Structure formats: C-alpha cells, structure tokens
Amino acid sequence: MSVTELRPRTPAETALVNLAEAAGADEDARRSAIEALRREGLPHRRVEAWHYTDLRALMGRRLGKDQAIEAIAAKEAGSTESVLAPLVAGSTVVDLDRSEAASAPTGVSISASDDLADWHETPNHLDRPVDTIRVVNAAFGARIAKIAVAEGTEFASPIEMRSGIGAQSHAGCSVEVGNGAKATFVERIEGGGSPAPSSGVSYLTVGDGAEVLWIIDQAKDSGAAHLGQLNVTVGADATFKLFLLNSGGGLVRYEIHAVTAGEGSEIRLRGVNLLENDQHLDVTTTLRHTYPNTTATETFRNVVTGGHGVFQGMIKVAREAQKTDAKMACNTLLLSQDGDFSAKPELEIFADDVQCGHGATAGEINADHLFYLMSRGIPAPQAKALLVKAFVDEVVEELETEDAIAEALVAKIDAWLERSH
Amino acid sequence: MLEIKNLHARVADEGTEILRGVDLTIEAGEVAAIMGPNGSGKSTLSYILAGRDDYEVTEGDILYNGESILEMEPDERAAAGLFLAFQYPLEIPGVATMTFLKTALNAQRKARGEAELMTPDFMRKVKAAAGELKIDAQMLKRPLNVGFSGGEKKRAEILQMALLEPKLCVMDETDSGLDIDALKIVADGVNALRSEERSFLVITHYQRLLEYIVPDTVHVLYKGRIIKSGDKNLALQLENEGYSQIIDEAA
Numbered sequence: 001m002s003v004t005e006l007r008p009r010t011p012a013e014t015a016l017v018n019l020a021e022a023a024g025a026d027e028d029a030r031r032s033a034i035e036a037l038r039r040e041g042l043p044h045r046r047v048e049a050w051h052y053t054d055l056r057a058l059m060g061r062r063l064g065k066d067q068a069i070e071a072i073a074a075k076e077a078g079s080t081e082s083v084l085a086p087l088v089a090g091s092t093v094v095d096l097d098r099s100e101a102a103s104a105p106t107g108v109s110i111s112a113s114d115d116l117a118d119w120h121e122t123p124n125h126l127d128r129p130v131d132t133i134r135v136v137n138a139a140f141g142a143r144i145a146k147i148a149v150a151e152g153t154e155f156a157s158p159i160e161m162r163s164g165i166g167a168q169s170h171a172g173c174s175v176e177v178g179n180g181a182k183a184t185f186v187e188r189i190e191g192g193g194s195p196a197p198s199s200g201v202s203y204l205t206v207g208d209g210a211e212v213l214w215i216i217d218q219a220k221d222s223g224a225a226h227l228g229q230l231n232v233t234v235g236a237d238a239t240f241k242l243f244l245l246n247s248g249g250g251l252v253r254y255e256i257h258a259v260t261a262g263e264g265s266e267i268r269l270r271g272v273n274l275l276e277n278d279q280h281l282d283v284t285t286t287l288r289h290t291y292p293n294t295t296a297t298e299t300f301r302n303v304v305t306g307g308h309g310v311f312q313g314m315i316k317v318a319r320e321a322q323k324t325d326a327k328m329a330c331n332t333l334l335l336s337q338d339g340d341f342s343a344k345p346e347l348e349i350f351a352d353d354v355q356c357g358h359g360a361t362a363g364e365i366n367a368d369h370l371f372y373l374m375s376r377g378i379p380a381p382q383a384k385a386l387l388v389k390a391f392v393d394e395v396v397e398e399l400e401t402e403d404a405i406a407e408a409l410v411a412k413i414d415a416w417l418e419r420s421h
Numbered sequence: 422m423l424e425i426k427n428l429h430a431r432v433a434d435e436g437t438e439i440l441r442g443v444d445l446t447i448e449a450g451e452v453a454a455i456m457g458p459n460g461s462g463k464s465t466l467s468y469i470l471a472g473r474d475d476y477e478v479t480e481g482d483i484l485y486n487g488e489s490i491l492e493m494e495p496d497e498r499a500a501a502g503l504f505l506a507f508q509y510p511l512e513i514p515g516v517a518t519m520t521f522l523k524t525a526l527n528a529q530r531k532a533r534g535e536a537e538l539m540t541p542d543f544m545r546k547v548k549a550a551a552g553e554l555k556i557d558a559q560m561l562k563r564p565l566n567v568g569f570s571g572g573e574k575k576r577a578e579i580l581q582m583a584l585l586e587p588k589l590c591v592m593d594e595t596d597s598g599l600d601i602d603a604l605k606i607v608a609d610g611v612n613a614l615r616s617e618e619r620s621f622l623v624i625t626h627y628q629r630l631l632e633y634i635v636p637d638t639v640h641v642l643y644k645g646r647i648i649k650s651g652d653k654n655l656a657l658q659l660e661n662e663g664y665s666q667i668i669d670e671a672a
Binding site for chain 1: 472473474494495496498500504505507510511513514515516520521524525526528529532564581585
C-alpha cells in the first residue's frame with residue numbers, strides 16, 4: 001500500500017509551478033504536466049533515486065525567495081543568444097527551438113512536432129511514478145523535435161543540437177538512427193544564469209547494426225541549473241557510445257537510461273566530471289540488458305576541486321539476458337578538502353551466466369607518480385597538472401573516436417584545468 | 422662533486438632509522454659503486470639524494486658542488502644536474518612518453534635559464550639517443566613506461582638520462598630484472614655517458630654489473646653505514662666471499 005503524502009508545497013515548488021504557468025499553459029497536455037508538478041512537487045532525499053541530490057532542498061536555496069523570481073524575469077527580458085562555434089568544426093548545427101538546421105546532411109531529416117516528453121512513467125525504478133526531469137520539461141512546454149537518419153546513411157561530421165542559450169531553455173528531441181547508419185551527435189548545454197533550471201529530454205533509437213556516438217557538452221554558466229535526460233534504445237549488433245563532459249553549471253543532474261533492443265549490442269559510456277566551488281553535479285545512469293550477448297562498459301572520471309559530485313550507476317540484467325558482459329567504474333581525484341563525491345553502483349542480475357562488475361575509487365594524486373615526474377625536473381604544479389590531465393584524457397582515449405572529436409573534448413578539458421589551477 | 426657527511430635518516434611516518442652516519446665522497450668523473458646486503462639502506466640513500474619526502478634527514482648533510490641540497494625540491498635537484506635511475510621505473514598511464522620527455526627537458530632548461538628546445542631539435546635528439554639504446558619508435562608512442570618489459574623500462578631510464586645530461590647519476594639496482602643482452606645495452610649506454618665532468622653512484626647487489634660498468638671505487642653499505650671502501654677488487658672479493666666476512670671484520 002502506498003500512502004500519498006499530503007503536504008504544503010515549498011516556496012521553491014510553488015515558484016517553479018508559477019514559472020511554468022507564466023510560460024504559457026494553453027493546452028491540455030501541458031496543463032496536466034503542470035498539474036503533476038504541482039501535485040508531486042520536487043523529489044527529496046527520501047526518494048532513493050534522488051537521495052544524493054535533494055532537489056527540493058537544492059531548488060529551495062535557489063527559488064525560495066521572491067527576489068529570485070524577479071531575477072528570472074529580468075534575465076528573461078535581457079537574454080541574448082550568443083554566437084557559439086560548434087564543438088567540432090564542420091558540424092551541422094540544429095536549433096531545437098526552431099527545429100531547423102542550416103543545411104541538413106543528405107539522409108537526415110529534421111522536423112518540428114507538438115509532442116511533449118512523456119512523464120507518466122520513469123525509466124528508473126527507484127524514482128517516483130512521475131519522472132521529475134520529464135515532468136519539468138513538459139510543464140515548461142518543451143517540444144520534441146524529430147531528427148531521422150535514413151538506413152545506411154553515414155556522415156562524418158557531427159550534428160550539433162542546441163536550444164535557446166537564454167536563461168530559460170527547455171528542449172526536447174527524438175532521434176531515430178536507421179539500421180546500419182553511422183552518426184555522431186553533440187548535445188550542447190550552455191549559458192543560463194537563472195536560478196530556475198533549464199531542461200532537456202532526448203530520445204534516441206539506434207537501429208540494428210548502426211553506430212552512434214552521442215556527446216553531451218554541459219558547460220552552463222557558473223551557478224546555472226540544468227536537468228537533462230537521455231533515453232536510448234540500442235538495436236541488435238548496434239554500437240552506442242556516449243561521452244558526457246560536465247565542466248560548468250551550479251546545479252546539474254544528467255540522467256542516461258539505456259536499454260538493449262536486440263542481441264549483440266554494445267554500450268560504451270564514458271564521462272568526465274570537473275567540479276569546483278559550490279557546484280552540485282549528478283550523473284545518474286541505468287543500463288537495462290534485456291537480450292542475450294550484449295556488452296556494456298561504463299567509466300566516469302571525476303576531478304574535484306570543490307563542490308559535491310554524485311554518480312549513480314545501475315545495471316539491470318534480465319533473466320533472458322544471458323552472456324551479458326557489463327563493467328562500471330567511477331574514479332575520483334580529490335584535489336581539495338572542500339569537495340566531495342558520492343558514488344553508488346548498483347547491480348540487479350536475474351540471469352545466471354553473466355559477467356558484471358563495478359568499482360569506485362577516490363583518492364589524491366599518486367605520490368609515487370608525482371615524485372617520479374619531479375625527479376626529472378618537472379616542478380610540482382606542472383607535474384600535478386600533467387597527472388590530472390592524464391587521469392581524464394585516458395577516458396577520452398577509451399572512446400576510440402576520430403581525432404577531431406577527441407581533440408575538441410581534450411581542448412575543453414584543458415581549458416577547465418587551466419582555469420581551475 | 423658529492424659529499425655525504427655523517428648522514429642519518431629515518432622513515433618520516435614511523436621513525437625507523439635507516440641511515441646511521443653515512444660518509445661518502447664522490448669526485449667529478451668518478452664512478453662509485455655501493456654494494457650491500459638487502460635492507461642495508463641502499464635504495465633509501467638513492468631516494469634521499471633525489472629528494473623524496475618519505476624520509477627525514479635527522480643529522481648530517483649532503484653537499485653537491487659544495488652546497489647543501491637538503492632543502493631543495495626534487496625538481497630543483499634535477500635541474501641542478503642530479504638524476505636517479507629508478508630500480509622500479511613507474512608506469513604512468515595517460516602521460517605520453519614524448520610529452521613527458523619534452524616537458525622534463527624544457528623544465529630543466531627553463532630552471533637553468535636556458536632557451537626551450539624546439540620540437541624538431543628535440544625529436545632529433547630523442548631519435549639519436551633512442552637508436553643507441555635500441556628503443557624503437559613504437560615504444561616512445563606509448564604512455565610513459567606503460568606495458569614496457571622490465572628491460573625496456575631500464576633502457577627508457579637510460580634514455581632519459583642521456584637526454585637530460587645530468588652531472589651526477591644515481592643508479593638504483595639498474596641491473597635487477599635484466600637479462601645479459603639487456604644488461605650489455607644498458608651498460609654501453611652508461612659507459613657512453615662517462616666523462617670527466619660526470620659522476621656515477623651505482624647501487625647494486627651483484628658484482629656482475631660492475632664487469633660492464635667498471636667502478637673507480639667500491640663501498641660496502643651495511644646497517645646504514647659504509648663499513649668498507651676499496652677499488653674494483655673489493656667487488657670481486659665480495660663475489661667470492663660474500664658479505665659476512667667483511668661484516669665480521671667491521672664488527
């Protein structure tokens with residue numbers, strides 16, 4: 001039996017609902033999302049999936065005061081779109097707000113839709129029945145833009161997806177990659193100084209034998225909030241690679257939910273979280289293996305100079321998913337006493353012939369490595385920088401991608417490392 | 422060049438005294454060998470020379486060209502011309518060997534007020550030195566020491582030594598883990614670097630290495646002190662008689 005807790009909404013919850021209503025609630029689907037947000041409120045630490053990211057408390061600090069709401073209104077009025085170079089030179093840039101691209105590559109179609117994210121069920125069984133990120137996304141009226149890549153299409157340069165760079169941006173997209181196609185997508189999350197969160201919900205279907213690399217480049221302004229979610233279905237013998245780079249923002253949660261949809265699929269998740277000052281960064285993943293002979297590897301590396309980091313990784317192996325090979329690792333380099341990192345790996349295995357493993361480490365720079373470099377004449381700050389860079393660059397290497405993409409990611413990481421030293 | 426005076430040192434964490442009054446002088450151009458049984462303090466001495474902070478010097482001094490180096494950081498000692506060839510060179514994943522070599526070389530040049538080496542000059546230098554040591558280009562493309570065999574690691578140490586051109590080379594059991602062919606390559610590399618200005622402190626268990634790198638002086642370290650010094654014949658004597666007789670004589 002479940003008992004619905006009846007309680008008054010916090011000022012932050014009320015503020016968020018008011019903001020959603022103010023942004024326009026003229027249609028049924030959106031009204032019901034706003035209603036769900038009003039009814040369910042924000043998740044708190046007693047909701048297992050949000051235990052380390054108590055959104056109600058964290059948003060309370062941002063939206064709990066009337067001044068905060070006024071600040072949003074001022075920001076909205078003054079927000080200007082900045083002209084941003086694509087992460088990888090030569091990319092096709094798609095504006096999700098307008099569902100248009102400068103010129104779509106051959107075999108790729110981009111169209112608008114009136115669909116909102118479906119928040120009625122959550123891909124994480126530890127969450128509430130209503131999916132928080134999707135309900136926020138739908139309540140704020142994000143439309144799901146449709147991108148389709150035709151069967152067998154291969155294009156070398158990435159498709160970069162952006163939505164309004166302003167303070168309040170809520171975007172969605174649904175990407176279908178046909179059988180045997182090969183494509184790279186970059187999800188660019190930038191800007192936004194608002195205390196209210198921006199949000200993004202993406203759906204990706206990787207067709208049989210297709211190969212997709214999805215890069216999330218989250219570099220929100222200092223102090224900005226963002227809620228992101230990617231839902232992936234990976235077809236038979238398909239490869240899905242993901243790279244998540246968190247190098248900005250004040251309060252950020254990004255969820256990745258992947259499920260296999262055929263035998264022989266491969267999932268490779270890699271990510272780097274760079275934390276400083278008062279940031280709160282949360283990466284939550286669920287991998288569901290539902291077919292035999294699928295593999296997944298997941299590695300996140302975190303550099304903490306301050307703030308709070310969270311990694312939650314769940315691997316679920318269904319009874320029929322024999323010969324699943326899944327490995328998960330979360331390694332943290334703590335460079336300061338001011339920061340911390342919480343890692344929660346979870347395995348739920350119902351098949352009896354599988355290989356699953358997980359490991360989490362946290363530590364300081366290896367003193368032996370540091371001494372070795374210094375004994376060759378490299379001064380301590382330079383030697384430490386070299387070791388921190390090595391720690392994160394390794395994850396980029398493991399992605400085994402084209403040089404241009406790897407170089408772009410390393411350049412972003414370098415810029416952060418330079419800044420934080 | 423190097424004067425170690427009544428050096429006492431202990432493990433910083435737990436206070437175990439390891440060196441109990443080491444006295445040793447090495448002249449410019451001299452190759453000095455230190456031999457001694459396990460646990461005599463040989464590796465500790467090499468780490469203290471290089472500036473590792475796991476050890477604490479409680480008494481005595483180390484003078485390098487007449488000046489104490491005890492307060493110097495490891496990188497400052499390296500820039501001043503001191504080099505330690507590690508017994509177990511470290512594998513450092515993610516740090517490209519070439520990046521490391523160039524960073525180290527230029528950091529030392531910068532510390533000495535010299536101009537940085539440009540990439541083409543650097544590449545030429547590495548290529549020449551690597552060729553001498555039979556290190557192939559593929560090895561240099563890997564991360565530092567990662568996946569290198571024991572012999573490859575030791576050759577990579579000598580390559581670093583050749584590139585950095587130190588004045589005082591401390592070699593900690595460079596012969597351990599080497600087969601006879603690798604030992605010859607390493608010894609040839611070291612011998613090629615011998616000069617009137619460059620000194621060597623060669624630490625080893627066995628006389629074998631000293632057949633290839635012939636020392637000017639041999640010192641026996643036991644329980645943290647030099648208990649006997651002599652010329653290369655002392656190493657031969659140790660090979661034949663073991664350490665026990667010399668230890669008994671000293672006691």
